[in-house]
Amino acid sequence: MTLQVTEVTLRFGGLTVLSNVSMNAAAGEITALIGPNGAGKSSLINCVTGFYRPQEGNISLFGRETTGLPAHRVAGLGVARTFQHIELFQGLSVIDNLMLGRHRHLKGGALSNGIFYGRSKREELRQRAAVEDIVDFLDMPHIRNTPVGLLPYGLQKRVDLGRALAQEPRLLILDEPMAGMNVEEKEDMARYILELRQESAISVILIEHDMGVVMDISDRVSVLDFGRFIAQGPPEQVRADPAVIAAYIGAPAEAVTGEATGR
Ligand SMILES: Nc1ncnc2c1ncn2[C@@H]1O[C@H](COP(=O)(O)OP(=O)(O)OP(=O)(O)O)[C@@H](O)[C@H]1O
Numbered sequence: 001m002t003l004q005v006t007e008v009t010l011r012f013g014g015l016t017v018l019s020n021v022s023m024n025a026a027a028g029e030i031t032a033l034i035g036p037n038g039a040g041k042s043s044l045i046n047c048v049t050g051f052y053r054p055q056e057g058n059i060s061l062f063g064r065e066t067t068g069l070p071a072h073r074v075a076g077l078g079v080a081r082t083f084q085h086i087e088l089f090q091g092l093s094v095i096d097n098l099m100l101g102r103h104r105h106l107k108g109g110a111l112s113n114g115i116f117y118g119r120s121k122r123e124e125l126r127q128r129a130a131v132e133d134i135v136d137f138l139d140m141p142h143i144r145n146t147p148v149g150l151l152p153y154g155l156q157k158r159v160d161l162g163r164a165l166a167q168e169p170r171l172l173i174l175d176e177p178m179a180g181m182n183v184e185e186k187e188d189m190a191r192y193i194l195e196l197r198q199e200s201a202i203s204v205i206l207i208e209h210d211m212g213v214v215m216d217i218s219d220r221v222s223v224l225d226f227g228r229f230i231a232q233g234p235p236e237q238v239r240a241d242p243a244v245i246a247a248y249i250g251a252p253a254e255a256v257t258g259e260a261t262g263r
Pocket residue numbers: 012015017035036037038039040041042043044
């Protein structure tokens with residue numbers, strides 16, 4: 001099992017944000033994490049990635065207990081994420097942003113690289129080749145040298161996916177990867193996520209408000225509401241769950257049935 005969350009409770013002062021939640025994400029699958037605004041999705045991800053420490057419960061990644069491990073140690077185990085708000089170096093090119101994403105894979109410090117110049121040159125070429133593969137995979141050769149800040153928003157989200165992939169994660173957490181995208185950009189993003197699952201052993205956790213996309217591409221869906229899981233299972237089962245439909249009352253009916261593409 002890639003991720004196992006067991007009976008996690010998270011409080012901020014008197015506010016209980018997560019209440020005794022348990023969920024799994026299986027290796028090589030796309031697990032969607034959905035729920036109304038404020039349900040606790042980001043908080044749960046912050047617990048998994050080591051940004052928050054839950055007061056109760058356990059978290060394990062790749063079969064290893066990680067509860068309370070700091071964020072950089074969790075990342076070092078092979079967990080990468082994209083953020084709701086893009087966190088890229090706007091003045092740097094696409095390639096350079098992806099190269100920075102690979103820092104975990106760089107061997108040797110500045111001193112040893114200075115002494116062993118040939119070795120460090122070979123190492124850089126190896127890193128560049130890995131980044132070029134990602135640029136090709138995400139159909140970005142034409143923008144490889146463009147400063148990220150000059151790119152339209154949808155392409156910046158794609159670069160952000162590339163930055164996360166450059167870390168060669170075993171678990172990739174995507175926080176609203178399609179927010180603010182048009183239909184065509186969403187279709188492209190969905191295709192990349194599906195291809196990742198087909199072509200690599202990577203596990204994906206997808207937080208996304210677009211129910212059409214979620215129901216289309218996920219293997220399993222977990223639904224949070226007010227800090228509790230109200231349903232977990234395959235998309236077709238979750239979509240028909242009365243508790244899920246009730247939680248989404250106020251949203252358009254098709255938001256749960258999976259026919260909508262807008263938020
Ligand atoms: N650091 C914090 N301090 C205090 N309260 C917090 C903190 N982080 C999250 N919360 C609260 O936890 C609750 C859940 O928020 P969270 O961002 O996890 O929900 P969400 O499901 O990700 O929502 P959205 O879909 O809007 O991103 C909210 O009431 C939020 O105000």
